[in-house]
Amino acid sequence: MKKRPSTITDIARALNIAASTVSRALHDSPSISNETKQAVIKMAKQMDYQPNMLAVSLLSKRTKTIGVIVPEITSYFFSTVISGVQDMVNEAGYKLVICQSNESFEEEQKLIETLALNRVDGFLISPASKTMKFSHLERLRTSGIPVVVFDRDCPGFEADRVLVDDFDGAFQAVEYLIKTGCRRIAHIAGPKNLTTCQHRMDGYAKALQKHHLSVEEDLIERVEGFTSEDGEEATKLLLNLHSPPDAIFAINDAVAIGAMAIIRERGLRIPEDISIVGFDDEPYSKYFHPSLTSVWQPVYELGMLSSKILMNHLSSEIDNPHYRYELLKPELIIRKSSKDL
């Protein structure tokens, strides 16, 4: 019962014409009689013909497929980026192959290789936190497969990049905390290797510096993951300091939520005793109690823009001479986990 799908040759045979004629009829080529064309179309329908895209791709050398590699799919940030990408490329008839690296360099490397073997036309990549060398991406350039890097930069690897101004986001957040009277502002930082985290750290430091506050090592805790549990652990350490912070700027909302839980557990008030600011502005963040002040990022736009740039490469025959660098602006959303001005 698993019958072989019908091919263009089957149609040709059934109609006693050449396969090439069938092909022409199906693509309404100019040089075809209306008569045969109709006959072919009718027969194609009758035989439930479906073109085999593998054969088409093999011939055309284009699969109309884009490989998307993200550290994880289960986060609001990346899944929303993907939505943006999806909406952008759908109209152009591109498919998406979405893969997660689980923050592992090896998996990322393997995924890229597999997708390249399967001849995706281009890549959209946000590198894993463990990725420190980019030879695997360099190879793609050598093979002439365009790559757009998004959100997380790859220092030393030249490519189109669409990033968020994490420095500015962090700066806005921390400066706001300072203006509302906080003086001992802690930072729960993310993996050292990620440019996003580095830039947020830099923004944090810069804001302190601008307002003549010193950057104290004690007040900086680093987490390796991005979960609320990580946030809990870091916050415990911060609260145990002989002189605990009066504000925490967390690397993201999930971590901030964990921090809030511990702070409440210790009987401290938010924001009276400790202010909290997160990063990402996840959909849930406004529903926490108190609602979470957070740095919003143009996530959907990030996906749209990255894929638009990639598709420009794909549709233009010539190799672009220079790489684009786009920096999207985040915005501080003030809620109740921080004090009023």
Next chain:
Amino acid sequence: MKKRPSTITDIARALNIAASTVSRALHDSPSISNETKQAVIKMAKQMDYQPNMLAVSLLSKRTKTIGVIVPEITSYFFSTVISGVQDMVNEAGYKLVICQSNESFEEEQKLIETLALNRVDGFLISPASKTMKFSHLERLRTSGIPVVVFDRDCPGFEADRVLVDDFDGAFQAVEYLIKTGCRRIAHIAGPKNLTTCQHRMDGYAKALQKHHLSVEEDLIERVEGFTSEDGEEATKLLLNLHSPPDAIFAINDAVAIGAMAIIRERGLRIPEDISIVGFDDEPYSKYFHPSLTSVWQPVYELGMLSSKILMNHLSSEIDNPHYRYELLKPELIIRKSSKDL
């Protein structure tokens, strides 16, 4: 500079041997001299040869790719299912093409068609809420492409199904509310068309009935989406009743969170005045205030099991005579948004 990737023929030419010999060498076939084999391998490396999977797939009629179609990727539920699928199929060397239907029948139909044209080996599908007929899935069966339906059932379409016992989950939740003294238990229900929502509704009704409480139409609000905003709207209506509920069983956690926000806004206490129970047990749910009582589902396992069943089909030559039906058990996680026993 966009140089053509080297092929098996290139290697053959360079070594002055036949393409088939190269192929054999690269697959360490038994009938090949170690000498030529080494030479081929060396040359392949030197020329940076990468097999073209399109050609391989065209020949073998298998792409080692599975199409995954979910309503949306940006939800904890589906993205976690996908993680489970990913982890399961990776070992078997299968790739995933992940697509979202955005709850639209038309998009779902189109996605299935496109993936079929691209010859995915099998499908993992959770249908859109708007999908009411399954002719597009029926077609897949006709073409002999195996399909496993997960989470949301397709009534009238025979296939392997891996579902969660939503009836039982809802029953547990509502019975618990009754046992803690609630008597006017409202239900914020989801789209009528979804079997998951129907079953939760049935479980709700059955629990009431078992404890001799009547099912009141007034106490049932239906939402079309699954967002917190939907939950807010529904809750406003419920609280405006002349005799408002003393508990709300929400179709999922996001809706429950919206409900909590409105309840607090009205100055009512949770759970003293109104108990709340959600469904999904999202990672954040325990961090809300009060922490949310919710029905946990074995989401990751759902992904693992569904893909395992699919892969069984793919590896066995014979058409399986009967379809499997798996029902996974959910579990009520009791927290602080409901009263103690």
Next chain:
DNA sequence: CTGTTAGCGCTTTCAA
């Protein structure tokens, strides 16, 4: 052990 041939399904010359 190796080469030749054929063919997967399709498109695109080149003739007719």
Next chain:
DNA sequence: TTGAAAGCGCTAACAG
């Protein structure tokens, strides 16, 4: 307007 032939990159059957 149509057909025949070649070939995309690869594998497998058959000779030798």
